[in-house]
Amino acid sequence: MTTAAVATGIAGLDEILAGGLPAHRVHLLEGDPGTGKTTLALQFLLNGAARQETCLYIALSETVDELNAVARSHGWNLDAIHMYELTPSEGVLEPEKQYTLFHPSDVELSDTIRAVVDQVSRLNPSRVVIDSLAEMRLLTPEPLRYRRQILALKQFFVGRRATVLLIDDRGASRGDLQVQSISHGVLRLEQQVADYGSERRRLQVVKLRGVKYKGGHHDFRMETGGITVYPRMNAAEHRRGGRSEIAPVSSGMPELDALLGGGLPTGTTTAIIGPAGVGKTVLATHYAGQAASAGMPAALYLFDERLNTFMHRTRRLGIDLEPGRDRPPIWIEQLDPAQVTPGEFAAGIRTRVERDGVRFVLIDTLNGYLAAMRDEAAVLVQLHELLTFLDEHGVLTMLIVAQHGIIGTGMVAPLDVSYLTDTLILMRFFEAGGAVRQAISIVKKRTGDHERTIREYQVTDHGPRIGQPLARFRGVMTGVPEFVGEPDRLFATHEPREPKSRD
Secondary structure, X not given: OXXXXXXXXOHHHHHHOOOOEXXXXXXXXXXXXXXXXXXXXXXXXXXXXXXXXXXXXXXXXOOHHHHHHHHHHOOOOOOOOEEEEOOOOHHHHOHHHOOOOOOHHHHHHHHHHHHHHHHHHHHOOOEEXXXXXXXXXHOOOOHHHHHHHHHHHHHHHHHOOOEEEEEEEHHHHOXXXXXXXXXXXXXXXXXXXXXXXXXXXXXXXXXXOOOOOOOOEEEEEEEOOXXXXXXXXOHHHHOOOOOOOOOEEOOOOHHHHXXXXXXXXXXXXXXXXXXXXXXXXXXXXXXXXXXXXXXXXXXXXXXXXXXXXXXXXXXXXXXXXXXXXXXXXXXXXXXXXOOXXXXXXXXXHHHHHHHHOOOEEEEEOHHHHHHHHOOHHHHHHHHHHHHHHHHHOOOEEEEEEEEEOOOOOOOEOOOOOHHHOOEEEEEEEEEEOOEEEEEEEEEEEOOOOOOOOOEXXXXXXXXXXXXXXOOOEEOHHHOOOEEOOOHHHOOOOOOOOOOOOOO
């Protein structure tokens, strides 16, 4: 028989827990100070109160006034929750009140356990939070007695059919597995502080008996209004059987479509690689506008450029990204790599795809995405999960990768993502006729044939333009080509004429 789940009131966490915490069980919520344990526990109780359940918060380390202050900072009201404060009174500071013949555990622990039992017996709550076990541990120097007391509490709560959250300070209990082994489920909250940028929080389900939960670390954010959890992207959960036929999306430029063998197919990923300033974003943005004109809602994520600058530049180049009645919407979001987390970013894309029907996604640039990731060892794995998810949903995805260097053979990408992509567009600067020019070529395309020539690329006041194949050059991709043609014939938009004789 499957145990019913009790929703926590945090949508992302309930998704990770396959619906919520198993009902009528005792669960442990552990973490270092400041990770959000109290906030999560209050959300858990507020969700129960909204369902007309009786909820009890037993405070062993904080006063009710402090808890109400926390609630007010989130815009919450705790009137529907029974608050019971068991913090020591100021009388214990008086010398005559100090214990001499008896250890505090012989008196205070028994009183604490008795008070908890009395409150639960009186209210018969369906949800209980005890904050925190660190106080009870200090009253119990012997591990065996501490374990027995927690085990006795567990049996008492289970008999009362209550779902209980025991909060524990991991800093004080590190290496102590007593409560973990007794608890039905264990949730761990962590906080990471980088050299620059805001702190990042994540959670992990250490164990949850009888439940197929989502393992691994999941990012979460604690802001005004509570905790928001972003489940880790797992593409295997979103695989679709019998995908629809791949349809090519035209760029609107015959020369580029010729290079691409007819256009870019949906459900594939394209990487545009080249040095800074070569025109990668212009090309990708033009494609986004064409995709929207073809009926595909689009989402553009900017890591390196301000939104106002981006919109001004696209308007100046004649690229239409403005919303209109006769076209699907285009969402453009400016992201700060120092603030956004990988889980939050992936969750935002997932929402656009599943809720808003987005079918074109542009990430500009992968360099900014890497800065947001911080953990380079996990970049390729997380990026693979995200791209697989997008491909499975028939999304045409574009990644912009800025290479280090401007010209020559020493240019390198910050990360080799070529094997993750279906199409690879390479852009280069080269010198010819006393001027700096740009070139474009298709290095690979998994879904069909493509043109293998190198064409000149130019950014004009009317957007990007693709010229004819650079048949009179050698070494264009190195950035230092050898030119044997005529400079005035270098860029042509029509059918090429026969070259003049050099004699």
